[in-house]
Amino acid sequence: MKRSCIALSLLAAFASASAGADPLLTGFGGDRGFGDRVMAPNDDSYSSQLTLPFRINFFGNAYSNYWVNNNGNISFSGPLSTYSPSLFPISSAAMIAPFWADVDTRNQTSNLPSPFANNVYLANPDSKTLVVTWDTVGYYNQHNDKQNTFQLVLKDQSSATGHAGDFDMEFRYGQLQWTTGDASGGAGGLGGRAAVAGWNAGAETNSYSLVGSGTQNVLGLASDSNVGTDGVWRFHVRSEELPGSAPYNPVLPGNVDDGSAGWVFENMPVGTGTPIWIDPVVATGYDYAISNGPLVNGVTLLPGVGDGRYDIWLMEDGQWKLFAGGVAGGEHFEFGKSVDKFRVTGIEVDAAINPASPIAFSTGLWFDSVGNATVTQTALTVSAVPEPATYGMLAAGLAVLGFAARRRRG
Structure with a gap:
């Protein structure tokens, strides 16, 4: 048999990283050290089409371009304005989402620690790294009583693996205080259709929602980790191996x-x-x-x-x-x-x-x-x-x- x-x-x-270390990457210049603002304050909008610093193989689909979407994700087949998240897999978009929820960056005054907060920033610190930061962002409709700060980091690993398109993705969470916008059934930033974190490559075996996604427990991503540093989650994307097919x-x-x-x-x-x-x-x-x-x-x-x-x-x-x-x-x-x-x-x-x-x-x-x-x-x-x-x-x-x-x- x-x-x-x-x-x-x-x-x-290696376990040398401290659980209390700052999970956010910074030092990239710009208003807040996160690079350049990638879009004006908005609700449900997105950047222009952007070019990746390196080509990726996203579980069998090769991409060189992407869009940064205000609602906590990047997408590859086109911009995405959908504000109410769904657990993956979904059929509508290939995306990587550190925190897909109804982000609203229009309120630039109340409760902000800096006049340049509540914005989305982009940095390409080198030819092998992409960093997108949603900095102290509020939620719909123009609320800033609760604020989230999180990052998506993509790192080219093709030299290390010998396979073009191989990369790592990191989700980094500085603070998470809200899960839901008003138009997604939320009240005071909580309840309703809560945020989803993970990735969607268009097929069930190639998509993944992090623990807590779709519930209020998604806030716990800022205090948990899969690499030993609170707020940091790292995943490998390898062109020849789907999730579960290799030990790494x-x-x-x-x-x-x-x-x-x-x-x-x-x-x-x-x-x-x-x-x-x-x-x-x-x-x-x-x-x-x-x-x-x-x-x-x-x-x-x-x-x-x-x-x-x-x-x-x-x-x-x-x-x-x-x-x-x-x-x-x-x-x-x-x-x-x-x-x-x-x-x-x-x-x-x-x-x-x-x-x-x-x-x-x-x-x-x-x-x-x-x-x-x-x-x-x-x-x-x-x-x-x-x-x-x-x-x-x-x-x-x-x-x-x-x-x-x-x-x-x-």
């Missing part, structure tokens, strides 16, 4: 918390012969549970972490029973049967996998059939994990980067 492999990605991101471009979980309840990857399309990479949190072991869909009949564990050996446990009569000890990382291990849950232990503390750092453990789950699987991976933690001096040792496993969505821990 053919089996499919769903793999949980290695996160070898994983499907992110649908919940953002401290990981104690496990990361949930819901209703993922899975098949045979190819892995789907998803991004969890890590400690000294994991419980894996399949709540619906195909069952698991084998596993491939990450090599190069600690001694590279692990213990596998299966549930029997309501108890965890050791099924195999000393299983080698990097080798496919068969269970001999299909199961809906199993446990992996044996990740050494001195391997420096710290659950308080943005590091995750890569696991290949082999399924027994085609379908849609919902997988929960719950970290097994210890009371004290030494702070690692370096995370370079983790790169020995797969030598790739990924990013796990999680809340900062105290």
Whole structure:
């Protein structure tokens, strides 16, 4: 029987960034240090057609031009004036949206910290970077009692990957105080059809709404992160790999918390012969549970972490029973049967996998059939994990980067 492999990605991101660091990029000149104002104060308007500093491959669609839209996004097939957001995917526009909502920049007087705030700025600090900043913007209808500041950063990665069009996108949030304009069912900047953050490439597998999108919880993007710095979210776009098809471009979980309840990857399309990479949190072991869909009949564990050996446990009569000890990382291990849950232990503390750092453990789950699987991976933690001096040792496993969505821990 053919089996499919769903793999949980290695996160070898460095944890040197401070959770309290300023997430906004600045120093680009102009009125506020964010570059040049890209449009006059307006409601529902947009810039002229602009040229990207580098050509991008947006999940199979190549773009050289774009529009900056007042309502918290950039678009590629034409300008976008739609003010009430929708969860992705949508069919109407290819866009990248750090905060799609009804931005209104017409009120240039009340409550502003600077006479040049409540504007949208554009900077191209070099040939490999694009920065768009929505600075202290208000909401419809001309309200400034609450203000949002956020950025979209695109970075050319074609030299690093060797593939033209590869790029990273970053969503950076300085402050988020409102979610909804008056015309979207909001009152006082809240309620109604709340803001959506993410991207839409025109197909469900190539579109993604960040956690909290469409709800008031979207304000939490300013205090959460998937890279260890509050307010900073980074994602890889690679021309040859769609989300979930590579460890540096994983499907992110649908919940953002401290990981104690496990990361949930819901209703993922899975098949045979190819892995789907998803991004969890890590400690000294994991419980894996399949709540619906195909069952698991084998596993491939990450090599190069600690001694590279692990213990596998299966549930029997309501108890965890050791099924195999000393299983080698990097080798496919068969269970001999299909199961809906199993446990992996044996990740050494001195391997420096710290659950308080943005590091995750890569696991290949082999399924027994085609379908849609919902997988929960719950970290097994210890009371004290030494702070690692370096995370370079983790790169020995797969030598790739990924990013796990999680809340900062105290």
